[in-house]
Structures are given as C-alpha cells and as structure tokens.
Amino acid sequence: MSHPPTERTDELLSAARTATGDELRSLTYFTEDDVEQLYLRSDLSRTADLVGFAENERQGFRAQSLYADTQLGDYRFTVRVFENGYLTRVIAGGHGVWLTTDSMEIDRFEELASALATILRSFDPA
Structure with missing residues (x-):
C-alpha cells in the first residue's frame, strides 16, 4: 500500500483546512495503484465508494500529459460542482488528492490547489 508518510498527511490536511476551513468535508490521497481516505468530517457517513471515485480521479494522471504543451x-x-458542494482534484507527478467541500467562494480553490500541489511535489518519486 502506498500512502503519504504521516507528516505529509498532516501537511495535506493542514493545507486543506487552512484554505477551506469548516467547509472541508473529506480529503483522499491516491496514486495509480492505491487510495486512502485521510480525513472525513464527523457528521458524514463512510458510504462513499473510494475505489470508484479513485478510478475517475486517476484520469487526471493522463490529463497532465494530454494537456502538456498546449x-x-x-x-x-480540477473543480467539479455538485448540488451540495465541490470536489477538487490536485495532482503532482504520481501523487494526487481529491477533497470535497461544502459550498464556498470559488476563488478559494486556487489557493487550495496551489498549497496541495506544493506538498505533493515534495513527496519522494513513486
């Protein structure tokens, strides 16, 4: 199982909480081969299909190369808008995270993505 070291998990969660505050619903780390939920807000149930979500979010690894040199x-x-909130996917190299939030101001997503990408880039190559 590949997962971020504990200190990296703490960094990712801290960056997500700083940018989103109480609107943070969940934070999930993923690679091409693995998925691990790092945080789930206590008022939410653990019914999400993480493997199914991961299959969809892994398309982002291919998007990096598809959009290269354009x-x-x-x-x-990537930000996806849903009736009850947002899903944001950030990928750097072979690591990615997606997080879900309640509704919040759209300009906060750029700060969020920048902070998370910086942390992901600091991971050892997968």
Whole structure:
C-alpha cells in the first residue's frame, strides 16, 4: 500500500483546512495503484465508494500529459460542482488528492490547489 508518510498527511490536511476551513468535508490521497481516505468530517457517513471515485480521479494522471504543451499552459487542478458542494482534484507527478467541500467562494480553490500541489511535489518519486 502506498500512502503519504504521516507528516505529509498532516501537511495535506493542514493545507486543506487552512484554505477551506469548516467547509472541508473529506480529503483522499491516491496514486495509480492505491487510495486512502485521510480525513472525513464527523457528521458524514463512510458510504462513499473510494475505489470508484479513485478510478475517475486517476484520469487526471493522463490529463497532465494530454494537456502538456498546449496554449492553455500546464494542467493545474480540477473543480467539479455538485448540488451540495465541490470536489477538487490536485495532482503532482504520481501523487494526487481529491477533497470535497461544502459550498464556498470559488476563488478559494486556487489557493487550495496551489498549497496541495506544493506538498505533493515534495513527496519522494513513486
């Protein structure tokens, strides 16, 4: 099982909480081969299909190369909007996280993605 070292987990959670505050619902780390939920807010149930979510979010690893060298610039992050909140995916190299939040101001996502990508880039190569 590949998972971030404990200090990296703490860094990811701290960055997510700093950017989202009480709106943070969940934080999940993933690679091509593994998925691990790092945080789930206490008022939510553990019924999410993490493997199913991971299969979808792993498409982001391919998106990094698909969008490389386009006039859009480098791929940075993805935000999906749902009725009850947002899902944000951030990938750096072979590591990724997705997190869910309650509704919040859209400009907070750029700060969030930047902080998480910095931490992910500091991981040892997978």
